[in-house]
Amino acid sequence: MTDEHHYGYDERGHTPRWMIFLLDLVISISSMVLAYQLRFNFSIPAEWSSRFSLVFPLVIIVRGGSFLVFRTFAGLIRYTGTGESGRLLYVASTGTGILTGINLLAYVVTGGILLFPMSVLLIDLVVLLFLLTTTRMFMRNTYYELFNKRDDRKGVIIYGTGQGGLVLKHTLEREMGRNFRVVGFMDETERIAGKKIEGVMVHDVGDLRAFLERTKIHSFIFSKDPPSPEKKVDIVDVCLDFDMKVLSVPHISSWISSRLAFNQIKSVHIDDLLERTPVPVNDSRISSLISGKVIMITGAAGSIGSEIVRQVKDYDPGKLILVDQAESALYDLELKIREEFNQEKCMIVAANIADETRMASIFAALRPQIIFHAAAYKHIPMMENNPAEALRTNICATKLLAELASDHGCDKFVFISTDKAVHPANVAGASKRIAELCLLDIQKRSGTRFSIVRFGNVLGSNGSVIPRFRKQIETGGPVTITHPEVTRYFMTSTIAAQLILEAGAMSEGGEIFVFEMGHSIRIYDLARKMIKLTGLVPGQDIEIKFTGLRAGEKINEEIMYTHEYTTPTDNPKISLVLDRNRSCDGISGKIEALTQLLPGNDNDKILAAFSDILPGFQHAAAVKSKD
Structure with missing residues (x-):
């Protein structure tokens, strides 16, 4: 027999419940005996001792019944603390109350004869509680002495x-x-x-x-x-x-x-370790932006869009217009949002934001006042091979929405951009930068206040590196990384959405805001940490494999151009970008010419037009002339 069976403990170190129940009954009898002895100075008069044949069976029945009802034997006595002591006091007091009631009933029925001296019942309560508690404490300490030595x-x-x-x-x-x-x-x-x-x-x-x-x-x-x-x-x-x-x-x-x-x-999870200390936002300012207003959110079912939706609804908008073309994701969003928000104030709109007729009818019918434009194509490899789609969604659709917002007198339009728009090395980043320039150009002749927010990767977003690594680890690897020195900025969707709302609220028109992203994270270190967090060993249990940089991928992302600089705002996590060389002269005509290339679907001409607008942009990989 091992030490796990010593002193009445079973193989898990638990005292059997029947043993605890019997021990409590023995303590109850002992407590009553001691109460009598203390009351009568260890010399019990015959008139009281003669009633023991009734008293002690009654004590066993009442105390045993109260222990069964309140299941004092069911807890693990080695966890006895203040909470358990309070429960024992309640059980003991209940039993004493029942005995007192029976005693008074006997007094009435017999014409003045008590079964117990009332003082004995009071002494018994104190002694019983003391014995029940100290016994449990003793057994708890015995458990620690026995089992903590292993x-x-x-x-x-x-x-x-x-x-x-x-x-x-x-x-x-x-x-x-x-x-x-x-x-x-x-x-x-x-x-x-x-x-x-x-x-x-x-x-x-x-x-x-x-x-x-x-x-x-x-x-x-x-x-x-x-x-x-x-x-x-x-x-x-x-x-x-x-x-x-x-x-x-x-x-x-x-x-x-x-x-x-x-x-x-x-x-x-690695997501927990990439979170940062939240910075309070100006709730009153955000409330003045949203409360009672008609709010449109494009890309509402996406990672950032859905978080913006979640936060916007808490500021009591007059109406929410949630636009997306991903049917399943939009349906899931609808189910969730209708549980938390007034159905009559929420419009779920399945639409392609590049469809001019459809979007024009939506604006005319619903009259949005504030627009958060989060819809975009963002995945680098996919857009490298589909520049026409990047043009259609990231540029033409953004231009269309901005013009509709301006024509319908929208108050504010917040465009969610990306750090990939800075010195873009890929189609996705270039298309977002051209969209930025387009909005800055429209701002010059519009009463709508346009603003742009730039930040890095969102933790856990669809297709991002963390969910991909997690899936690779779950399937036994390898974990694939493009380059050992690749670094990226990360931000939680919660903080990103908070800062987007804050930036939108402080916007006066024509600003580019950047968020404080902390230190960039080396993706190789991220992968190693994710593997180790699962209890596995990198290089032994899970292989890390380098696949080479993909077309259009940079080793390090940037948040600003070299000709840009920042000035602080009243939120320490948001900075305003100022551009020494900002000039949108001639950009309107170039973007208009670019949009005219869309029907022809000629990737070479589209990419050439990208380079004409962004002189530093060079397409990283050859693309077929026609899709």
Whole structure:
């Protein structure tokens, strides 16, 4: 027999429920005996002892019944704490209340004879609660002494010493106690470092690396978020240096029946590590932009568009016009938005934004006041081989929407651009840059206030690198990277949409805004971290394969041209781009000539026109003359 069967514990370290129930009954009888002895100074009068044949069966029935009803035996007594003590007080008080009621009933029925002295019942309540609690504390401490001495289980560190950390510890011990052992808590609170919680030492998270150097640990689990996303990244990086698994628990609102289940403990995702500290936005300014207005969002079912929709609805728009041509994605958006927003104020519009007749009828019928234009083709390889489609959607459709907005007196038009529009090396980026120039040109003769926002990659967007890496890892690899030195900027869709709304609200017309994107991230490092977060070893379990830069792909993206510079706005995450060489003279005619090439679908002529508008642009790969 192993040590797991000592002292009445079963093979999981659990005390059988029947044993706890019987122990509680024995404690109840002992408590009553002690109460009598204390009340009568260890000399019980015969008139009271003669009633013991009725008293003690009654105590067993009442106390046993209350234990069964309230299931005091069902909990794991090694987790006894303030919450369990409160429950024991409630159960003991209920039993004492029932005994008091029976005692008073006997007094009435017998004409003045009590079964118990009332003072004995009060003493019994105090003694019973003391014995029930201290017995559980003793068994809890015995469990820690027996089971925490084992060193063959995998060590776990829990970040956070609050209620979430304790619940996580109890969950691990309850469901995985045979395999895992909590060896330490980590926290930012220096005043509790060096103290013990339930027999487990609390360490300052600043000492994490030193702790791991002397202690073998299998997993690090976040029971709460660190003070900042940057701090979380630092902690995870240290853990990955020691080839540990890094896990986290969901917010308490996601727990099942307010109880954490082991299967809710999940691996930390790379998305969590690329988030940054949010910056408060000017809600009153955004509200003045949106509240009561007719808002049109193109590309509404896409990654950025759907997040803009989610945030815009919270500012009580007068009407939402959600435009997209992706039927399935638009249907999913409709189902979700109708659960959260007034159906009468939401218009779901399936439309091709390049269809002039269709879009003109939409503008005439719905009269949008504010437009967020997020619809675009963005994937580099696809647009390299389909420049006519980039022209149709990214340039011609943007020009069409801008002219319709101007003709119908729209107040503001916010265009979502990209860092690929800066020194473009591909068709997608070039088409977005030409769209920027088109809007700046239209602004000169329009009462509508046009603005442009530029930022980098959105975490988790369709077709982006993170979902692709995740799928490659799940299928066993290899993880494919174009070049070992490729870097990219990343931003969450939530923060991007917040800043888009903020930029739109502060726009006065003709601005280009750029967002503070933080440091660019080396994609090779990103891939290695994603592999390690799954508990695998890069190069051993999952191969990383370099495929070479794709046509039109740059090693590093930029957010501004060399002739541009920025000036701060009142939001530290948004800067206004100023251009020393900005001039749209002659651009209108060139763009008009470019749009005339669309019916011919001649890729060579389209690309030549791109280069005429953007002198520095050269197409990176040969394209067939005709599709």
